[in-house]
Amino acid sequence: MLARARHFLLILLLAAAAPASAQTLERQVTHFPEKLEIGISTDEISITSDFRGADLTIFGAIDGFDANLLAQGKYNIIVTLEGPKDNATVRKKERVFGIWVNTQSMTFELVPEAYSLSSTRDIATIAPPRDIANMGIGVDHMRLVPLGFFGDGSNLGEFRNAFRRIREQNGVYQRDPGGVQFISSSLFKASVRLPANVPNGVHIVRAYLFRDGLFVAAKALPLRVIKTGLEQAITRAAHEQPVIYGLFAVTLAVITGWGASLLFRKD
Numbered sequence: 008m009l010a011r012a013r014h015f016l017l018i019l020l021l022a023a024a025a026p027a028s029a030q031t032l033e034r035q036v037t038h039f040p041e042k043l044e045i046g047i048s049t050d051e052i053s054i055t056s057d058f059r060g061a062d063l064t065i066f067g068a069i070d071g072f073d074a075n076l077l078a079q080g081k082y083n084i085i086v087t088l089e090g091p092k093d094n095a096t097v098r099k100k101e102r103v104f105g106i107w108v109n110t111q112s113m114t115f116e117l118v119p120e121a122y123s124l125s126s127t128r129d130i131a132t133i134a135p136p137r138d139i140a141n142m143g144i145g146v147d148h149m150r151l152v153p154l155g156f157f158g159d160g161s162n163l164g165e166f167r168n169a170f171r172r173i174r175e176q177n178g179v180y181q182r183d184p185g186g187v188q189f190i191s192s193s194l195f196k197a198s199v200r201l202p203a204n205v206p207n208g209v210h211i212v213r214a215y216l217f218r219d220g221l222f223v224a225a226k227a228l229p230l231r232v233i234k235t236g237l238e239q240a241i242t243r244a245a246h247e248q249p250v251i252y253g254l255f256a257v258t259l260a261v262i263t264g265w266g267a268s269l270l271f272r273k274d
Contacts, residue, residue: 039218039221039223039224040071040073041069041070041071041072041073041082041216041218041223041224042069042070042071042224043067043068043069043070043214043216043223043224043225043226044067044068044070044226045065045066045067045212045214045226045228046065046066046067046228047063047064047065047066047212047228047230048063048064048065048066049063049230050228050229050230050231051230051231051232051233052201052205052230052231052232052233053233053234053235054205054207054232054233054234054235055234055235058203059203060200060201060202060203060205061200061201062198062199062200062201063088063198063199063200063201063212063230064196064197064198064199065086065196065197065198065199065212065214066194066195066196067084067086067194067195067196067197067214067226068193068194068195069082069193069195069216070193072192072193073218074192076218076219077192077193081218081219082193082216082217082218083126083127083128083133083134083216083217084126084127084187084195084197084214084215084216084217085124085125085126085127085130085133085144085187085214085215085217086124086125086126086186086187086197086199086212086213086214086215087122087123087124087125087144087212087213087215088121088122088123088124088199088201088210088211088212088213088230089119089121089122089210089211089213090119090120090121090122090179090205090206090208090210090232091119091120091206091207091208091209091210092117092118092119092120093117093118093120094114094115094116094117094118094154095114095115095118095120095170096112096113096114096115097112097113097114097115097166097169097170097173098111098112099111099112099165099166099169111162113153113162113163113166114153114154114155115151115152115153115154115167115170116152116153116154118149118150118151118170119149120179120206120208121179121180121201121202121205121206121210122146122149122174122179122180122181123180123181123182123183123199123200123201124144124145124146124181124182124183125182125183125184125185125186125187125197125198125199126183126184126185126186126187127185127187127188127189127195128184128185129184130144130145130184133217133220134217134220134221134222135220138222142215142222144215145182146171146174146175146180146182147171149171151167151170153166177202177204178202178203178204179202179204179205179206181199181200181202183198183199183200186198186199197214199212201232205232206232207232207233207234208231208232209229209230209231209232210229210230210231210232211227211228211229211230212227212228212229212230213225213226213227214226214227
């Protein structure tokens with residue numbers, strides 16, 4: 008009786024945590040009785056000049072679960088945080104006459120600027136790899152389509168692998184198998200890391216529910232990442248008044264260099 012009361016209370020808390028101004032995106036397979044509810048610890052992250060990253064906590068509950076399947080560990084959760092999308096260029100450097108220069112490049116169309124994934128276990132063991140790939144879940148299954156690509160495609164895999172490797176080395180693409188944990192019978196929580204260089208804009212939190220290897224339901228909520236104070240003013244000036252911003256940056260560099268030369272001048 009106490010467990011049922013706790014479950015009902017968390018469902019109410021999750022409903023209150025969801026942003027009232029944003030529509031919740033849902034995907035539900037009708038022939039499964041289970042439903043997925045999620046909520047996030049905050050719907051907005053403010054980036055200041057001393058921002059060093061943040062941890063986002065996602066809470067969730069499985070409603071209408073099968074107690075026997077739950078006891079056998081047949082339910083699995085995958086949670087992703089996907090950043091705004093933009094074109095991304097990968098360049099290949101080669102040594103030419105002793106100098107490293109860019110010799111080839113490839114631009115991928117509308118890829119997430121940031122991507123974090125947490126799951127109850129390795130996603131390769133949650134569902135068949137083909138199903139995971141078709142749903143585009145995970146860094147390895149991310150849709151990477153070259154923009155204006157011409158050629159035989161022989162180096163496409165090389166550039167895709169390089170793109171994933173660079174993003175993970177920079178910390179903007181992350182994966183954490185085991186980052187989702189059940190805290191009671193059907194209640195779970197996930198922790199997703201936002202790096203210090205997290206991009207500005209609307210990010211999407213998505214949770215996927217699987218039952219014994221089969222996809223059951225998904226739910227999504229928006230998360231706004233905004234710059235405040237001086238960071239916001241600089242970003243706005245760079246985008247809205249690029250000429251003035253460029254002139255100011257050059258002038259500031261000249262003044263700084265001139266001041267440094269006076270300060271450290273040897274008599």
